[in-house]
Each structure stands twice: as C-alpha cells, then as structure tokens.
Amino acid sequence: MLSAFFMTYTINKIAREFDGLSLGSILQLYLGRFLRYLCLYYSVLLTVWVLIWELNDAPLWSKFSIYLEECPQYWWANMGFINNFVHLSNIQNDGASKQAFQGCMIWSSFVATDLQLFLILPMVVSIYRCSQIA
Numbered sequence: 367m368l369s370a371f372f373m374t375y376t377i378n379k380i381a382r383e384f385d386g387l388s389l390g391s392i393l394q395l396y397l398g399r400f401l402r403y404l405c406l407y408y409s410v411l412l413t414v415w416v417l418i419w420e421l422n423d424a425p426l427w428s429k430f431s432i433y434l435e436e437c438p439q440y441w442w443a444n445m446g447f448i449n450n451f452v453h454l455s456n457i458q459n460d461g462a463s464k465q466a467f468q469g470c471m472i473w474s475s476f477v478a479t480d481l482q483l484f485l486i487l488p489m490v491v492s493i494y495r496c497s498q499i500a
Contacts (some may be wrong), residue, residue, distance in 0.1 A: 369433060369480060377491045387495075391490045399484055403447075407477055411444050414471055437470035447482070450475040 377395070381387045402466050414435045421427065443449040 370483065373487055374491055376487055380493070381491075381495060382408075387492055388486065395486070395488065399481070403477065403481055407447075407474070408445070410474075411441070411471060413437060415441060433472055434470065440469040444470050444474065448476040450478045450482075 368444050373395075377387065382394075383417060384391065418434065422431070424430075440449070440452065443452040449471070452469060
C-alpha cells in the first residue's frame with residue numbers, strides 16, 4: 367500500500383515535469399524497480415536454494431525444510447516473479463476445501479505480487495490523469 371502511494375506520487379511528479387508520461391520514463395521506472403528487486407531477490411533465492419541445505423543438522427531443520435523441498439523443481443517460478451500464480455493445490459481439510467501454495471520460498475509471494483501490481487500502476491495512473499473526473 368505504501369509502495370503504491372509513493373510510486374503514484376513519483377509517476378505524477380514525472381508527468382507534471384514532462385507534461386505527460388513518455389514511454390521512456392515508464393521504461394526507466396520499470397527497469398529501476400526490476401533491477402532493485404532482481405539483485406536482492408535472486409541472491410536470497412540462490413542462498414536458500416543452494417547454501418541453506420548445509421544447515422541440515424540444525425535443531426529446527428525438520429520444521430524449516432518442508433518449505434524448501436520443492437525448490438529444485440519450482441525455482442523457475444521464483445526467477446520469473448510468477449510464484450504467486452503457480453502451484454496452487456486444493457487441500458481437503460475436515461470437509462472444507464482450501465487452496466494451499468506449494469513451491470519454493472512460499473513466503474516470497476508478496477514480492478511477485480508487488481512487482482506485478484507495479485507493472486500496471488503507470489497505466490492506471492495514466493488513465494486517471496486523462497479522465498474527466500481527475
């Protein structure tokens with residue numbers, strides 16, 4: 367929420383300065399955000415996927431390892447920032463059906479969601495700025 371607020375402010379500031387949004391300015395926003403996410407997210411993913419398995423003698427390893435078992439199979443979803451769309455399965459629990467996420471680093475689905483929502487934000491702001499209501 368806070369990220370969307372500040373990004374909307376930035377997009378409006380750019381649009382005011384340059385009398386509208388240009389394709390170059392939008393691409394520059396996309397590239398900057400993607401590169402910031404890419405470096406940190408990929409380093410965490412590779413650390414979890416490769417190095418964390420060396421900690422298998424830790425006392426709480428059995429509780430933690432269930433979240434990493436599928437990393438060798440589903441790493442590509444995390445690399446493409448689509449891990450929030452992939453690998454939902456239906457689990458039957460006492461007659462009630464619910465969806466559970468399966469994949470690598472399930473706690474990182476918010477990063478993919480944030481990046482995907484950021485991709486549509488300049489379009490939404492542009493439509494809002496061009497509307498008669500604004």
